[in-house]
Amino acid sequence: xxxxxxxxxxxxxxxxxxxxxxxxxxxxxxxxxxxxxxxxxxxxxxxxxxxxxxxxxxxxxxxxxxxxxxxxxxxxxxxxxxxxxxxxxxxxxxxxxxxxxxxxxxxxxxxxxxxxxxxxxxxxxxxxxxxxxxxxxxxxxxxxxxxxxxxxxxxxxxxxxxxxxxxxxxxxxxxxxxxxxxxxxxxxxxxxxxxxxxxxxxxxxxxxxxxxxxxxxxxxxxxxxxxxxxxxxxxxxxxxxxxxxxxxxxxxxxxxxxxxxxxxxxxxxxxxxxxxxxxxxxxxxxxxxxxxxxxxxxxxxxxxxxxxxxxxxxxxxxxxxxxxxxxxxxxxxxxxxxxxxxxxxxxxxxxxxxxxxxxxxxxxxxxxxxxxxxxxxxxxxxxxxxxxxxxxxxxxxxxxxxxxxxxxxxxxxxxxxxxxxxxxxxxxxxxxxxxxxxxxxxxxxxxxxxxxxxxxxxxxxxxxxxxxxxx
Amino acid sequence: xxxxxxxxxxxxxxxxxxxxxxxxxxxxxxxxxxxxxxxxxxxxxxxxxxxxxxxxxxxxxxxxxxxxxxxxxxxxxxxxxxxxxxxxxxxxxxxxxxxxxxxxxxxxxxxxxxxxxxxxxxxxxxxxxxxxxxxxxxxxxxxxxxxxxxxxxxxxxxxxxxxxxxxxxxxxxxxxxxxxxxxxxxxxxxxxxxxxxxxxxxxxxxxxxxxxxxxxxxxxxxxxxxxxxxxxxxxxxxxxxxxxxxxxxxxxxxxxxxxxxxxxxxxxxxxxxxxxxxxxxxxxxxxxxxxxxxxxxxxxxxxxxxxxxxxxxxxxxxxxxxxxxxxxxxxxxxxxxxxxxxxxxxxxxxxxxxxxxxxxxxxxxxxxxxxxxxxxxxxxxxxxxxxxxxxxxxxxxxxxxxxxxxxxxxxxxxxxxxxxxxxxxxxxxxxxxxxxxxxxxxxxxxxxxxxxxxxxxxxxxxxxxxxxxxx
Numbered sequence: 001x002x003x004x005x006x007x008x009x010x011x012x013x014x015x016x017x018x019x020x021x022x023x024x025x026x027x028x029x030x031x032x033x034x035x036x037x038x039x040x041x042x043x044x045x046x047x048x049x050x051x052x053x054x055x056x057x058x059x060x061x062x063x064x065x066x067x068x069x070x071x072x073x074x075x076x077x078x079x080x081x082x083x084x085x086x087x088x089x090x091x092x093x094x095x096x097x098x099x100x101x102x103x104x105x106x107x108x109x110x111x112x113x114x115x116x117x118x119x120x121x122x123x124x125x126x127x128x129x130x131x132x133x134x135x136x137x138x139x140x141x142x143x144x145x146x147x148x149x150x151x152x153x154x155x156x157x158x159x160x161x162x163x164x165x166x167x168x169x170x171x172x173x174x175x176x177x178x179x180x181x182x183x184x185x186x187x188x189x190x191x192x193x194x195x196x197x198x199x200x201x202x203x204x205x206x207x208x209x210x211x212x213x214x215x216x217x218x219x220x221x222x223x224x225x226x227x228x229x230x231x232x233x234x235x236x237x238x239x240x241x242x243x244x245x246x247x248x249x250x251x252x253x254x255x256x257x258x259x260x261x262x263x264x265x266x267x268x269x270x271x272x273x274x275x276x277x278x279x280x281x282x283x284x285x286x287x288x289x290x291x292x293x294x295x296x297x298x299x300x301x302x303x304x305x306x307x308x309x310x311x312x313x314x315x316x317x318x319x320x321x322x323x324x325x326x327x328x329x330x331x332x333x334x335x336x337x338x339x340x341x342x343x344x345x346x347x348x349x350x351x352x353x354x355x356x357x358x359x360x361x362x363x364x365x366x367x368x369x370x371x372x373x374x375x376x377x378x379x380x381x382x383x384x385x386x387x388x389x390x391x392x393x394x395x396x397x398x399x400x401x402x403x404x405x406x407x408x409x410x411x412x413x414x415x416x417x418x419x420x421x422x423x424x425x426x427x428x429x430x431x432x433x434x435x436x437x438x439x440x441x442x443x444x445x446x447x448x449x450x451x452x453x454x455x456x457x458x459x460x461x462x463x464x465x466x467x468x469x470x471x
Numbered sequence: 472x473x474x475x476x477x478x479x480x481x482x483x484x485x486x487x488x489x490x491x492x493x494x495x496x497x498x499x500x501x502x503x504x505x506x507x508x509x510x511x512x513x514x515x516x517x518x519x520x521x522x523x524x525x526x527x528x529x530x531x532x533x534x535x536x537x538x539x540x541x542x543x544x545x546x547x548x549x550x551x552x553x554x555x556x557x558x559x560x561x562x563x564x565x566x567x568x569x570x571x572x573x574x575x576x577x578x579x580x581x582x583x584x585x586x587x588x589x590x591x592x593x594x595x596x597x598x599x600x601x602x603x604x605x606x607x608x609x610x611x612x613x614x615x616x617x618x619x620x621x622x623x624x625x626x627x628x629x630x631x632x633x634x635x636x637x638x639x640x641x642x643x644x645x646x647x648x649x650x651x652x653x654x655x656x657x658x659x660x661x662x663x664x665x666x667x668x669x670x671x672x673x674x675x676x677x678x679x680x681x682x683x684x685x686x687x688x689x690x691x692x693x694x695x696x697x698x699x700x701x702x703x704x705x706x707x708x709x710x711x712x713x714x715x716x717x718x719x720x721x722x723x724x725x726x727x728x729x730x731x732x733x734x735x736x737x738x739x740x741x742x743x744x745x746x747x748x749x750x751x752x753x754x755x756x757x758x759x760x761x762x763x764x765x766x767x768x769x770x771x772x773x774x775x776x777x778x779x780x781x782x783x784x785x786x787x788x789x790x791x792x793x794x795x796x797x798x799x800x801x802x803x804x805x806x807x808x809x810x811x812x813x814x815x816x817x818x819x820x821x822x823x824x825x826x827x828x829x830x831x832x833x834x835x836x837x838x839x840x841x842x843x844x845x846x847x848x849x850x851x852x853x854x855x856x857x858x859x860x861x862x863x864x865x866x867x868x869x870x871x872x873x874x875x876x877x878x879x880x881x882x883x884x885x886x887x888x889x890x891x892x893x894x895x896x897x898x899x900x901x902x903x904x905x906x907x908x909x910x911x912x913x914x915x916x917x918x919x920x921x922x923x924x925x926x927x928x929x930x931x932x933x934x935x936x937x938x939x940x941x942x
Binding site: 107108109110111132133153154155156160164165167168177181182183184185187188189190191192193194195196197198200201203204205209220221222223224244247248250251252253292293295296299350352353354355356384385386420421422423424425426427428429437440441442444445448449451452454455456467468 | 578579580581582603604624625626627631635636638639648652653654655656658659660661662663664665666667668669671672674675676680691692693694695715718719721722723724763764766767770821823824825826827855856857891892893894895896897898899900908911912913915916919920922923925926927938939
């Protein structure tokens with residue numbers, strides 16, 4: 001066994017570093033840190049101890065101690081992950097960043113916000129808006145997720161079509177390395193060709209290559225106007241075909257292009273307890289456009305509306321004020337909850353494929369569902385090919401569920417891979433998807449990932465048992 | 472000595488891999504591959520042999536042979552680099568990608584172009600336009616530079632303010648690793664959280680971590696209208712202060728925001744042999760805006776024009792047609808040539824600082840110039856803090872030039888570092904700036920870079936003596 005167990009001496013050492021009140025040993029309180037939002041029991045594991053450092057120096061000291069004593073360290077943000085990335089699968093220390101939750105600076109000359117990792121994404125968005133700016137990162141979990149977790153998973157969300165994923169908003173970070181050294185990568189320069197791009201190697205590395213203790217976020221001009229369009233289509237192929245047409249014929253990159261299949265529309269109807277327009281449609285497309293001027297906004301949503309109607313859109317519902325927009329977004333936003341009501345246990349996947357392959361992949365997923373007599377509602381981000389396929393347990397017993405889940409995932413991933421897709425678009429690999437990594441990354445890449453991990457974390461201290469098996 | 476010399480046997484092996492006609496040994500022809508566009512003799516070095524592989528398999532075989540025989544390999548694009556990154560400082564093999572120059576695919580459903588590394592950036596732009604799309608990468612060397620070189624240096628250029636540097640346009644690549652294996656990183660998925668972001672680790676790694684043999688470039692909707700504004704300002708501080716105002720008060724991210732100091736204005740006047748308006752101004756700002764509709768374009772350039780006039784702009788000259796735009800851009804575009812006429816030998820630097828620090832850094836560079844009685848005209852990309860400071864040799868003798876250059880660069884870099892800047896914004900480190908890297912990357916980061924290099928290139932075969940000293 002590579003790792004050691006926590007001893008009283010180690011606990012004393014940790015208390016010495018972060019202070020006794022920032023060390024959690026109470027088994028009841030430890031339970032909170034045993035899992036993330038993956039609902040299944042196999043992705044829960046109790047830490048031996050939780051520490052809550054208050055600054056980078058404390059994080060570094062904890063990591064140094066862990067290296068000396070060979071204790072695994074699992075960094076944790078808000079615990080809103082969907083891949084068991086913050087679950088301490090091997091026990092050891094959970095290092096929670098909840099106390100590092102300050103907004104440190106708003107730089108109005110260079111349009112940067114500098115924050116600690118424990119600030120919620122929603123607070124970043126809110127503060128940017130109050131100051132007259134815009135932070136474009138917007139995962140669906142924004143209200144609760146920490147910005148540090150967004151960095152760790154390279155979180156996407158509804159606005160990635162136009163603004164890119166979290167990676168694009170990050171220009172610098174202070175980081176504690178896996179060996180416990182503190183360094184600042186990048187900063188407020190908006191470009192740099194000065195050595196390797198370590199910033200973007202760290203983004204999306206799921207806490208396996210370093211612990212981010214400060215983040216430099218780019219701010220943008222705030223779009224002042226927005227509109228939301230809901231467009232039902234008879235079938236998914238016609239719906240998805242609209243995506244390149246909006247960009248090419250319309251010359252517009254919308255902020256969001258979301259889709260829901262009919263199973264999702266029906267779930268939303270059930271959850272909201274009302275009928276939705278064209279509730280029997282094969283697909284809903286929800287498009288959001290933002291602009292700095294009202295005239296530009298109107299021009300954009302008229303162009304998009306016309307393209308939709310000329311290409312199979314059954315009708316275009318426009319939300320041009322808060323309440324009509326909220327009504328449209330509700331169907332999409334509460335989908336995860338709506339599905340949870342249908343089936344409290346489910347397996348939410350996060351595959352991503354080239355946009356044009358969405359219909360093919362959805363058709364094949366639908367065949368898999370039929371073959372195994374299960375329901376797999378699908379929704380997600382049409383503009384960037386990201387499909388949340390949600391296998392529902394329904395009233396299956398546990399044994400049947402595990403057996404069928406294994407087979408369905410296996411076939412679903414085969415389909416994804418065949419159509420040029422990847423295992424995760426925005427949720428990450430974590431512990432949950434680790435065993436499928438070899439299928440999506442050829443041996444050469446796996447070797448590269450392992451080599452980099454070993455080079456930067458020779459003792460394999462940081463978030464072990466995640467992303468790939470190194471040994 | 473780590474490396475071996477090329478033998479007849481090795482030459483035979485190379486001929487066997489790429490064919491005899493793709494192996495260059497003729498000393499006269501080798502001279503072409505001894506340098507890039509850095510003009511000084513110290514950054515020229517003859518290769519022992521040049522090979523011109525025609526596909527990834529041949530590249531891989533050459534690299535394997537080089538690993539077996541311990542021969543350094545320097546990958547080379549068009550040789551338009553400005554950091555001696557493609558110069559075979561240790562001799563050995565220059566691997567020229569000039570024969571891998573095909574556009575392989577235009578994917579109109581997913582908006583991607585797939586190309587080989589030896590296609591010029593200009594050809595990519597041209598082909599994209601012919602097909603109704605837009606490739607946003609636009610280094611000033613676009614006509615001649617290869618896309619592979621753009622990837623290697625993470626090239627910037629005039630349009631990076633709005634569209635980002637080359638990194639943002641690259642979603643995938645086929646690459647030959649330093650040990651001679653072929654793999655495809657990323658692809659046509661526009662997002663992915665599936666393991667480490669190796670694509671963007673490779674971008675900007677200057678051929679030290681792999682040889683790119685195929686690139687997946689993102690295409691965008693083509694902006695149909697553009698306008699160029701030339702705005703003279705009394706001084707640099709007032710000029711640069713305009714940048715955040717345009718973005719925040721105007722809500723506009725222009726395509727370009729360029730600046731020239733008065734020395735550059737005067738050089739341009741001399742070169743173009745005409746007086747320029749407000750030729751005694753402290754600074755010119757050139758702003759380009761692009762839009763999909765004419766009305767949006769007009770709204771944007773009026774907003775920007777007004778912001779400039781309200782904030783110290785002496786006048787706003789608008790280029791709204793090809794010929795008036797060309798007239799404005801000419802002053803900026805021929806600047807490198809204009810300076811070369813003033814002084815055939817010069818040292819062009821590429822520092823980058825947070826935008827708000829441009830005036831301070833320029834003022835201090837001007838003091839350095841005064842101290843050493845030299846001329847250092849400065850121009851560059853105001854929108855992203857990238858300053859091309861161009862130390863002119865003038866009529867100094869060689870000994871004086873080397874002595875003064877050493878001191879000026881040293882002080883200039885100190886100023887840059889003090890103001891939160893980096894050594895290179897878009898040209899890269901190459902051999903030329905290697906010795907300054909330690910000043911801009913703390914020991915922790917240097918260790919990380921070295922560890923990654925050694926992990927991926929254990930024999931240190933690929934482009935040695937560049938970026939950092941590994942041993």
